[in-house]
Amino acid sequence: MPPESSSSQATASSAFDAGWLDVDHGHRIRYEQAGARDGIPVVMLHGGPGSGASPRQREIFDASRWRIVQFDQRGAGLSTPQGETKHNHTDALIGDIEALRERLGIERWLVAGGSWGATLALAYAARHRERASGVLLRGVFLANEADLDWFFHGVASLAPEAHAEFIAQVPRRWRRSIVAWLDRCFSRGDPRCAEIAGAWQRYELRLDRERVGAASTAPSGDGATRLVAKYRVQAHYLARRCFLGEHAIIRAASSLRGVPVAIVHGEHDWICRPENAWRVHRAAAGSRLAWAAGAGHSPFHAATLALTRSATDAFAANGDFSAWPR
Secondary structure, eight states: OOOOOHHHHHHHHSEEEEEEEEOSTTOEEEEEEEEOTTSEEEEEEOOTTTTOOOGGGGGGSOTTTEEEEEEOOTTSTTOBSTTOOTTOSHHHHHHHHHHHHHHHTOSOEEEEEETHHHHHHHHHHHHTGGGEEEEEEESOOOOSHHHHHHHHTGGGGTOHHHHHHHHTTSOGGGTTSHHHHHHHHHHHTOTTHHHHHHHHHHHHHHHSGGGGGGGSSOOOTHHHHHHHHHHHHHHHHHTTGGGTOHHHHHHHHHTTTTSOEEEEEETTOSSSOHHHHHHHHHHSTTOEEEEETTOOSOTTSHHHHHHHHHHHHHHHHHSSSTTOOO
């Protein structure tokens, strides 16, 4: 599928509304709306956990047809307090999504997300099925022991150098409990937090081969502060299996019979295993699954972009994914 026109991209990149939503325990959620004010509503959930939303994530939508809602989850992006993990858990995020929907006066919306955002999309849609007109998932993460073991250990068989450089940051006695060690470091404010966060980011980017040069230099100042905040939230969630675990996610997918569900996953995703997408597809009766040829985890690989864009176009045209993929 050809890229969107430059005018469409310019519209999608410019928010027509932005604001703050006060939730509970001192958390404030930053949100934006872009695209068409009277368009088809969609909430786009970012990954991480802790990564934050960005205008580029809106590229999969035709800005003339969609009302695109994004927000930074608790502790992430511009939401405050930055990097806060207290009162920050999946049930709270589901409540925040629903509070934002009510604030914006939206009756139903397409629920879209990638990586951790796909996990959260499933959890929200299962809890508030009547509010989900459909679900679009990319790069599915199951928040289980197997996913974490693969990311922190198993992927070494494919990327031995990247893995060796990352694991060198971890004390030997913690190498079989890396997630617990990361959570301990960030929650206690280890003096090496910035160094550890930089190493974690470089490791992720090297596994996502399409963005390998994006972190060639270590961030400093505000950049380092934001990076530490991101990985503090991420370690907090991963150490607790995102307050869900595999069985809860599969149950959520199973509960969506009758809800249009589309899944896109990179054939060569080294971060979230393709098996995850297959399992969710099998659990979600009637779901549609497409493999992005040659793609890894990045949402911006040409094959992944083409599939996600065509999925949103199909939904805009038909109200479901029955005509997708072609």
